[in-house]
Amino acid sequence: MATGIPLSSECKHVFDQIWRLKQHRYAIFRIENERRIRVEWLGVREAGYEEFLADLCRAGPDQCRYAVYDYAYRQQYQGTTGTRLREKLFLMLWCPSQAQIKDKMLYSSTFAVLKQEFVGVGKCIQATELDDIHRDRVENELCWDRED
């Protein structure tokens, strides 16, 4: 299921900058005029998770968005005290519960396009409340997948 709304080349370019070139920490995307997906915010490499959340909600608490975040976290080796730095890219569908039903529909039904185009995403996260995307919870979800 898709809506036919395309991803602009700008989005693909930005994704590449994050995924391969590690130029940004995150990007936030919005659907413009129900026609195309555009980049709305970019986070510098040094930006933290709190800044990301602020940018995600900057348009208002009832606005849906997509986001890509290159998440770095320390993972403990099993049975040891040693840790290693891991990076994992997640793709987020953000549809706050107070958003208009029209926007929810638009963003969730177009989500497949991003998933398909953004090859290299390690995890998809869908969220409707800030509680869902609290740092601990997200980290938990990322660690939960044991592959790679």
Added chain:
Amino acid sequence: MSGGTMLYGGDEIGALVFDPGHHSLRVGYAQEDSPKAEIPSVVGIGAAPDTNLDPETKTDNNATPNNSDQRKYYVDTNYVNVPRAHMEVQTYMKDGMIDNWDLFEKVIDYAYANVIQSEPEYHPVLFSEASWNVRNNREKLTELMFEKYNVPAFFLVKNAVLAAFSSGRATALVVDSGATHTSAVPVHEGYVLSQAVVKSPLGGDFLSRQCRQHLEKHGIDLSPVYKIASKDVVKERDNARFTLRKLPENLTQSWQNYMLQLMMQDFQMNVLQVLEGPFDERVAAQIPTVHYEFPNGYHQDFSSERFKIAESLFDNAMLGAGQLASTSVGMCDADVRLSLFGSVVVTGGNTLLQGFPERLNRDLQLRAPSNTRLKMISANGSVERRFGAWIGGSILASIGTFQQMWISSQEYEEAGKSQVERKCP
């Protein structure tokens, strides 16, 4: 896209959305907030005029009963609910799918003539369907819309997908409790995981039968409103005092049952409630009673029985809703289970029973692996809960870029009805 693009290009789309269910067919224009009409999924079928009941209509040469259909069909509440001699009532739905195509066409004809009031060839049509709809049925509907109604474009979407999307989820477990059944349908990234769909016959109609049995057992007269000419005000639990209306003779059993069912539906939506935990007489007795007045004027308070009847929806011996949902999740890949438990979308008219989502939450929590984060999503308004799939379809069909997704009449002519399997997953 070519040919006729003008009709549905850009913002000129006047697409129509049809959402068929066992209780009713929801019909309306895309982009609107709610359907224009909700037409009951039954048709009244009058007696053929050549049965010689009416001496005035002479049966002449061409009136052999079988060579042409001379029966009269009655569609929509205002026509079906009128007492008429020999009028049978029949549904066109079976197991969530369109089954009697002749009757279904009558209703679609009616919808175009009386609800849409426009010619079918000007409007693309989006239909919702049950997640377990079969290929044969999908192709038949595609064929019907293009061949008989000459629609310029057509699309078919699974109602569970629409329900998930309209609550802002691409992945969700959709628990839909409607008139004839309750189903659990896992949707992953916008696609139904069809091998894990689970359904049970516990729905609104089942509750109606339970209510009827219960009331009859207690000697409560169940005269539907059409039988009543006048009634007196009586004290609570006093015998009803009412006079009967003069009715046509030969009312059919199917029509009387249908009218009784409507009455029971009103009763159950107003009286029944689901307890937070398994039925317990002592707990139920402490909850305030509900007063209900029957069409004949009889009225009384209902207490614990209103929980006991609703309890059957969660009866695990009969695949109750909680078990249904957990069975469905259990049949999915381990890596999507967490996401499904995290987005349980509750929809369907039956879930409007007070306490339904809360109870489902509790029953599911007991069956989910420990420390699973469970989340129930149910639209607040009754309009959204009943018309969730229709509203989703209405938005989808109105998105400008969606025009490239439709099966156009040209594509249909070139590739035939099998296009539906290719374009509408």
